[in-house]
Amino acid sequence: MAKALAREMRLPPLPTVRDLLRLYKIRAAKKLSQNFLLDPRIIERIVKVSGNLNGAHVCEVGPGPGGITRALLSAGVEKILVIEKDARFLPTLEMLREAAGGRIHIIMGDVLSYNMENAFPKDMKKAWEEETPAIHLIGNLPFSVSTPLIIRWMKSVSAQNSAWTYGRVPMTLTFQKEVAERICAPVSSPQRCRLSVMCQYLCDVKHKFNIQGGSFIPAPKVDVGVVHLTPRKSPIISLPFSLIEKVVRCTFHMRQKECHHSFATLIPPALHQTLIPKIFAIAEVDPTTRPFQLTLEEFDRLCHAYNLLVEKVPEIGTYEYRAPRKERISGEDLKPQLEKLFFL
Template sequence: MCAAVLRLPPLPTIRDLIRLYRLKALKQLSQNFLLDERITDRIVKSAGDISGHYVCEVGPGPGGITRSIIKKHPRKLIVIEKDERFLPTLELLQEASQGFVDMHIEINDVRDFNFENALSEVPKEDWLGSPPPINIIGNLPFSISTNLVIRWLKAISQKQSAWAFGRSKMTLTFQKEVAERMKAPVTHKQRCRLSVMCQLWCNVKHKFTIPGRAFIPKPKVDVGVVTLEPLKEPFVDLPFEMVEKVLRHFFNMRQKISLKSALRLFPEELREELGEKLFILADVDSNARPFEITTEEYARLCYAYKLLCDDYPQIVDFDFRIRRKDIIGSY
């Protein structure tokens, strides 16, 4: 049964507030305002039933998505905004929702934000049980979106930050091409390192696409709305840096056979022996190209690499890029 929609008192439109406070989107912060309430409502609907939940909104700007969140009556809403110019418009929403939604405004860079402290009152759930009543929702700046999701995937792998409480869900916007990459299945032309990183730890869904013309100013690309729900049983339980290292090497040579990419994981004197051994241990075809390897097969390759690291400790810190620079610098 759907929760009742909270009706806010009459407020100026987001467009009017932008004019009133003379707010301009800053290019250096990758700001684009979303003014269509039907679209912001649809973004929040994609997050599922958030009534009574603890919601963290990233980059609320003038408060378009914020209004749609408030209407769904979360128990607590924390908006994290780096640009203090938006404080007056957010305070207006805070005042309007007083007595209905416990709204907190944090003027901060989300990359420095401590989710565990902010959500300390939320009861922790067993990872294998139901997700906690936590939702992260945001119209992310293009300039930090990929970096941010990688940070959060690492936190998921370590069950830290917002994921110290369980499998907290995310509903986020990305450039359409990035959204497609995150979801891209095996053999898809968009499949890349980001695809596998996301799919190793999360169930990824590209919910819908927002045309660029819906934003002010209009970006050069369309925007994809993506949900990420951490898996009960991730494909890998290994150090995040190790997994990232393996995938980075494989996708550095996306169109080559995977053996060529994998060889660079090892010092030259061990390269031929361990390169072949890696694929034998993982039971993966070494002639497959990186985008032709399944997520499960990548998990096996990561575990095989871990076994080789245990047997050959000298390869753990090996980085062919550093060795290559040393060789070039010697000439």
Template sequence: MRSAPQLSLPGWRPLRPVRNSGAAGVLLRAPLSAGEAGREKVRASAAAEHSRPGPARLSSVRCVRRQHSPPRPVPALGLPRRADDKIVKQAGELKNAHVCEVGPGPGGITRSILSAGVEQLILIEKDARFIPGLQMLSEAAPGKVRIVHGDILTYKMEKTFPKHLKKNWEDEPPDIHIIGNLPFSVSTPLIIKWLENVSKRDGPFIYGRTQMTLTFQKEVGERLTANPGSNQRSRLSIMAQHLCTVENCFVIPGQAFVPKPEVDVAVVHFTPLVQPKIQQPFELVEKVVQSVFQFRRKYCFRGIETLFPENGRLKRTEQLMMTADVDPTLRPFQLSMSQFRNLCNAYRKMCDEDPSLFVFNYREELRQKKMTGNVLGSTDQPEQTEEENQL
């Protein structure tokens, strides 16, 4: 008897004729090897286990990514499980706590937060591609997770948590935490926004001294915690440290992320202070600090000059430096927190005497001068000033 023709298709096992008492030449698949039979048995057992009724389990991040994989590389960064757990651990005790996670992405940190036994978890995610995967995690933890599809920069957090969690500012921090693996593009404007909320005790800080554990580009994390004299000392250093205790917890190498960024990532923990180190309005402190760091490599008086109109600028700058008792030849990154406090207090006194000072905008003055020069014509236009070149 002739043998049946062999089929040669990609991914198919070769077939061979097997004698059977019922019919001759019936085609059957070749018997599985011992190893293949074992793997089939494991797969069948796993399928039976998943079909068995029982409590909902959290889907793995790999499973979520596989089922809801975005069509192109995503901006949010994913981390291995150990790094997720380490970030959540830095937030402190989360048992029965209320947590807001910013930018959960595929949900790696989300799983670690839920594993810590939180009472409530608010997820704020802007990218719609991640929402289906987060809904899977929400279904696995019924009653604990609320997903907000929106932008954290515009989201109002005043009514996010129950009112009974509120504490007086002088008390211990409330059982509320903000945790976020932030996209680099929003991390700096977001922390400035939250620092302003700390100063005014509104937003997420209407409940008290809410703690934050956030990720930043490594260089930004170094600026947030830089001491006087450090090359990383900047506006961000002063604005953060005068309002919060800032701790650079640890650094995660860039290669630990998916997709891999070109820089390392710092995990920073913030706890608002009971009393700010500079007791002036946020807008005033920010204006003085921005002006001082306007020319960070020059003497600090060069930046202080930009607080005043051209008419009387030198005289008022000298008056401010003398009142604040600050050496005008120090560089901006050399100034201590107490020296910035003296500068802010002296400037506030001058603004009280002349309210027009606070609304003065140096950049607007330069713009007006440039427009005036253009009106006069290119032949009569004054030479560009040093200030304009530097700005």
């Protein structure tokens, strides 16, 4: 009963977000890539596409002056954990917390280093195979943090740690429009890249809508895309995240060339002629395919073929083409081991 009353409680009259920015003389910090979204219609739309939030627990990343936070409270959210790096917003968030009757918990810190493993009530946890829990991650992300944050969160989704100890917690996030398009890019799209594969093999991704840059203060030179990501019950590729990331990163190293060229960055030079044709044969993938034309299923088979090789000859897994030349192995001394492998 208490929960139901909390959800129905309306906020008392408050200064507008625009007025609060003037009152506290807060301007967007360029070094933090800040852009404030003040249009209530757009804010409500972001909240709406996040799904059913009535009675849910939400972690909002980068609330700033609290525009989206207000809309979340109006949507019936039970509790909101806000993570804000900029201490200038603490007074505006504390004002909102008092008005919301304790439904907001404020963390001042960097979301990139914040572990959400104990951020929500334990009784909200659901098994991974079940429906998504009543927990959501929402944020109007600064451009400078959006890509590293989504990769970090995909790693946590893969390991089912941090927020994802609670189950398949969905995310609704803003990105620079081009980044949003890359995350959701289908096979053969000009925008398909490493980010597309790393998000899509773990999550069902949907590009919900775009926001014109002029809707923000200050207005960025680019538009913004809103993306909704829901972790899959079973990932398309069932291997360690670090191995998949390495294979995908190296494959997209030469995006426009046939993928056997870029795959060479995974293999010591002395072994190219022997191993690269074998890997593509085992994976049943055409080596003349361009990286952006590879399906998730083809990436799955390539990752497993590479993993099979690394399990037999671990030294190959340590090869890193980006390492200083003196530290790179040639692979010449590995040839005797390769000759004994049954699949070669």
